[in-house]
Amino acid sequence: MKQLEHFDTIYQRAAERKGGESHLERLLSTPLRKDEIAVISDDRWLSAFSMKVFQSGMAWKVVRNKWPNFEELFFGFKIDPLLMLSDEQWETKATDKRIIRHNSKVMSILANAQMIHEVRIEHGSLGKMIADWPMDNLTDLWLYLKKHGQRLGGNTGPYALRQMGVDTFLLSGDVEAYLRAYKIIEGGRDTKRSLSQCNQAFAHWQHQSGRSLTHISQIIAFSCGDNRIIQ
Known part of the structure; x- marks a missing residue:
């Protein structure tokens, strides 16, 4: 250096x-302040992660314009209803013409919902975990999202954190x-x-x-x- x-x-x-x-x-x-990060609901984190996953390799404006349809189709990205869907229901949603049809990106919504569910068991919510994360080791948070989530490596996870107001x-x-x-x-x-x-x-x-x-x-x-x- x-x-x-x-x-x-x-x-x-x-x-x-x-x-x-x-x-x-x-x-x-x-x-945002740490106390503001801590109270962000899990569905908003999943929505942000999912938006950045879909924006990767695509025009961001196109994804933003479609996002109200995503919010409607995926129950406002609420974790529990998403985890109750069957494989067949996920397959149906992945082919819905109201959204951007990309099977592996749609399935990342399920994988990241499962990650957030596991975090919720241990920390109470994803927002609380992120708010408590030591900022002198910030990139370990990036690596956590990459390892435990899906399609959140590279700049995708960090850009989602920035979008949500995390100091990164x-x-x-x-x-x-x-x-x-x-x-x-x-x-x-x-x-x-x-x-x-x-x-x-x-x-x-x-x-x-x-x-x-x-x-x-x-x-x-x-x-x-x-x-x-x-x-």
Whole structure:
């Protein structure tokens, strides 16, 4: 790992590229507090995970436009009714013309409902587990979702967490390129070593800046790559 840039340097470069500090600050999204995360119901987590699974490899707008149909067909993503469906009922839902018909993605809804059910037994709810997760080991939460869920690896799980307001950095194309330039990520992006070094780097910048992981991640993205102010 190279010596890291001071966060103030990253911030000033991002501000310059985005037309000043006030413009940059308006672009940042603020995560929810832990107590707000803890009370999010399990059905909303399953809906968010499922949406990101379907958006993977597809136009996000197309999936969003169809999502009310998904909510209706899958009982508002309530865990218990979904777990009571038979194999034949799942097969019927996977071919329903009101949604995007993709059998393996539809079946990931069942697998992730089962994961959330298991978490609920141990922790009370998925929201409580995520709220209690140590942020200095954030990528272990990503790996948990990948291991125990279905189709939640790569950026899918982290993007769903961000959508739900969880304070998380993202390894978007711009952020990953920056981290590779400083040898924070070397070789495989999702190796234990790379993810550990990402945790350490973001903890370092958080100590310097006092900002959320979400803000730090967004500011890094705005400081490099293809991000430019729209005139």
